[in-house]
Amino acid sequence: MTQPFADTPFLCGPLRKPRQMLADQRYDGHKSIHDDAMAEGLGLRAGPIEGPTHFSQFDPLLYKVFGQAWFETGCISAHYQNMVVEGEEVRAFVEAAPSQHPRFVRIWAEKRDGTPVLTGSASIGDANGLPHEIQNRIAKLRPATGLVINRDLKVGQRGAVVEKIRMGFDDHMGDHYPFTLADKLKVITEPCAWYSRETGGQSPWGRPIIPMEMISVLLGSTSAQAQLSGRKPAVGLFAGQEIRLLKGPLFVDQDYELEREIVALSESARTESVWIRTRVVEAGSRDAVAEMILNGAVMKASYPTYEEEARALGLG
Template sequence: MSFNTHLSLCGPLRQPHQMLAEQEYSGHTSIHDDAMAEKLGFRAGPIEGPTHFSQFVPLLAQVWGKDWFERGCLSAHFQNMVVEGESVRAFVELPASGATRTRAWAEKADGTPVLEASASIGPDHGPTLLEERMAQLRPPEKLVILSDLKLGMTGAVDEPVRMDADQHMGKLYPFSLSQKLEKITENSAWYADASSSPWGRPIIPLEMISVLVEYTSPKARFPVRQPVIGLFADLEIRIIDGPLFVGEDYLLRREIVALSESKRTESYWVRTRIYDAGGQHLKAEMLLNHATLKHSLPDYESLRQSG
């Protein structure tokens, strides 16, 4: 008997933890600080979007097994913020046999959407959700915060980076991997125990890849006007030759691949390529839409009119 019914895997309700309350960049606190969030019109500091990526990993491992960790991609558009204490559930639609892409999404307990995503397995991913969204972007009318950015602009330098288990990840991420694993929603022995890992080494959790990439992001020296508050609006993590390992040296290269604007934000989309330490072999990529809040820049409207 055959049906056309789309079936999905769903994970348990989880209450992710807020670990960025003390985040600092460009000399000020971030939107994850409750006081700053309330000043900007939000009810509390939101949990960082990549935190929700962890809830998809057991589901995608069920779909694609070990291959997911070596060449999987999760491409997500964040829809509504989550604050600590709220419950979230992840869903993944079961793909047809042989399919390399499927739909994924997360919801709060009351059904409020948290994010929509595509999940895929390489090398033949097909267009990801964010590639589709980028193709529909209209050129911005006038940029103020991002007026000095240009498409194709690259980071000022190649950035060596690594993540050790007890390494403090700086002002942007004021915690270590070991501290994250105490609170991560879906823990695995593969993240800390070399003997249990199929690769003989601990692997970096999916949600911590954004931490690895953003750890050295100030070195790119992209000329964004300050002081402004930003947030992650879209995020794609694509593993090409993985997984990425704890205690491994990597080299990052950044490029601005899109500029866009909405009623409330100016956005720059950065693709960061993660290479081996020698910069020869591509291991993974991250595509991030940095959305900067217009009203967080003092005198934004007057600057826009006079510029």
């Protein structure tokens, strides 16, 4: 019998309402863009939900496409398009099957009304030569010639120290991330037995694993130690992000070390961006286990003397 319906070209997750957990986030002595008052002062409706929160909605879909390998050598690469505030509903989409590349799919997310939230790609295994969203965007960047806030930074500049980090279920992750893994697991959009304290030992690796969205928290919680940010005070946001597992998953209560490097600098009409690659190695073995590329954008309007300094630099 012939198939009466055409194959659906994509997998679609359910509508979810991700939770805002960064209202109390602080850095450089001030609240972040995730605080409602700060966001409204910069012309936003309310404090947005952090971009990688949406990564959890892709995990069940990508596990369906790639199987266990998603948690071992998976890569998610996303450009954030529109902010989401608490109460809004978001749905994740993934190509139903790899097309041109057998280990690569396109991904995207939308609000209930179709407003795009992010666009990107996902893959497993060796990522060399694959058209990942963030790497494509870096390749197309023009040289940044009008930097004010980030004018002291250089491509190739490395972090000031090797950062030491771990994430236990009850570890408070600092001012940048004022909550614990246990707090997150109470509200995560896609609960998984492999994440939890009670059932994580039943995972294929015999230990609880860190959710993909919380890898961003793990790597971001000590970022100030690297001293790779621009002039202050300025309010930033995540404009794009890629998390790649090399020898995953990452584990709860495992010691890791982080090494950072600026791989690109860029600018737009409203922002200046630092693109930083963070390399994650397992403490002791020194095995490279993961990498993240983050496009950290700062809003020009949040830097009090931006116009004055731009004119002094001959950029006005």
